[in-house]
Amino acid sequence: MKNNLDGKKIVIFGGNGFIGRHLIQKLSKHSCKILIITRHRNEEKNLKILGGLGQISVISMSSYTLTNLEKILKNSDVVINLIGILYESKSQSFEYVHEEIPSLLSKVANNVGVKSFIHFSALGVENVRNSQYAKSKVNGEKVTIENFSNAIILKPSVVFGSDDNFINLFSNISNFSPVLPIFGAPRLEKSKIFSRDFLFKSSVKFQPIYVGDLAEFAVKVIDNNFKTYELAGPTIYTMDELLNLILSVKKIFRFLVPVPLKIANVMGLVLENLPKPLLTRDQVKLMKYENISIQGLKNLKKIIPNPKSLEIILPTYLK
Structure with missing residues (x-):
């Protein structure tokens, strides 16, 4: 064209x-x-x-x-x-x-x-x-x-991209925090390594x-x-896959912590009052839907x- x-x-x-x-x-x-x-x-x-x-x-x-x-x-x-x-x-x-x-x-x-x-x-x-x-x-x-x-x-x-607001947000959090949140209706999935353990997987998908x-x-x-x-x-990712990719590129380890949407909503209620909020209740509503x-x-x-x-x-x- x-x-x-x-x-x-x-x-x-x-x-x-x-x-x-x-x-x-x-x-x-x-x-x-x-x-x-x-x-x-x-x-x-x-x-x-x-x-x-x-x-x-x-x-x-x-x-x-x-x-x-x-x-x-x-x-x-x-x-x-x-x-x-x-x-x-x-x-x-x-x-x-x-x-x-x-x-x-x-x-x-x-x-x-x-x-x-x-x-x-x-x-x-x-x-x-x-x-x-x-x-x-x-x-x-x-x-x-x-x-x-x-x-x-x-x-x-x-x-x-190099100055985006999405990937860089979680990358910056990983610079000072030992944990990263998994937003987007996390679900439990049995671990493939230990049958008694469970891993949290995000059900919401993105296609950046x-x-x-x-x-x-x-x-x-x-x-x-x-x-x-x-x-x-070209590629579809769940939230935890995106976070693991970020950590893999940076060659660091962080704990991925599931955040149910009800808790995320409370976080949004608090954070949306900041001049530049990291999270709002309206954004939490978007987390329910695949992109x-x-x-x-x-x-x-x-x-x-x-x-x-x-x-x-x-x-x-x-x-």
């Missing part, structure tokens, strides 16, 4: 995040102009060096209105929305970030004649009950398609996708018409024939 990005103006919202930085690096290999909209004024220098001289521009914007968005998106060819949060704060709710902002961006993009609109969502959110995060993600997809009929929706599984593959996929489908893509990596997709891997392989696995990438950044 080929596309021609030469000479195009691409506007990215949320480009200063984990996925955004990798996407910018992929886009900057083409002769296109990239405009990044961010709330963080101090990120301008760090973002500009991701591309060639004069290729990347950065605008700091703390609020979005029809007027200022029309000025920014006028004469743009592509709009990419990466804005998202994992937990709510006093200034940012799931509804505002995942529903109202995508609705406004897609509406303005359509009104001013933008040719392509890509919206990043998340895998499996439509199957989750009683989670405000999941509900807002689903609604964000709906309003985007309603406002911009040719929009492309990308729904990746857990995304990993490498951020470089995700970014490359996004670049390659820019010229496509409306489609929703589930995206997932895998066979079709997601098929979709990825159509563009990325040999997607990278955790086993290949983790040794390059875990210490």
Whole structure:
């Protein structure tokens, strides 16, 4: 699948995040102009060096209105929305970030004649009950398609890479803690070594996708018409398998301790009051559901024939 990005103006919202930085690096290999909209004024220098001289521009914007968005998106060819949060704060709710902002961006993009609109969502959110995060993600997809009929929706599984928030969280915990928690409805399984012993195995599964593959996929489908893509990596893991892989790469031993969801919910009740919570009650609700997709891997392989696995990438950044 080929596309021609030469000479195009691409506007990215949320480009200063984990996925955004990798996407910018992929886009900057083409002769296109990239405009990044961010709330963080101090990120301008760090973002500009991701591309060639004069290729990347950065605008700091703390609020979005029809007027200022029309000025920014006028004469743009592509709009990419990466804005998202994992937990709510006093200034940012799931509804505002995942529903109202995508609705406004897609509406303005359509009104001013933008040719392509890509919206990043998340895998499996439509199957989750009683989670405000999941509900807002689903609604964000709906309003985007309603406002911009040719929009492309990308729904990746857990995304990993050198500066991710998932693998690095447990890796960092292992640096100071002798135990690692197994979240996600642990179940008992008889040990293969000692018949009287039992091992805890997580029943929830993940299918992590490498951020470089995700970014490359996004670049390659820019010229496509409306489609929703589930995206997932080449290997399915349970939570305990993920943790054991992290420990194996780091060549250390830690005890894996099962955490029933009821206890995890209590932990979330306490931790969600921190400025940057490690866990919230809403996130605990997500732990009940698998994050895998066979079709997601098929979709990825159509563009990325040999997607990278955790086993290949983790040794390059875990210490």
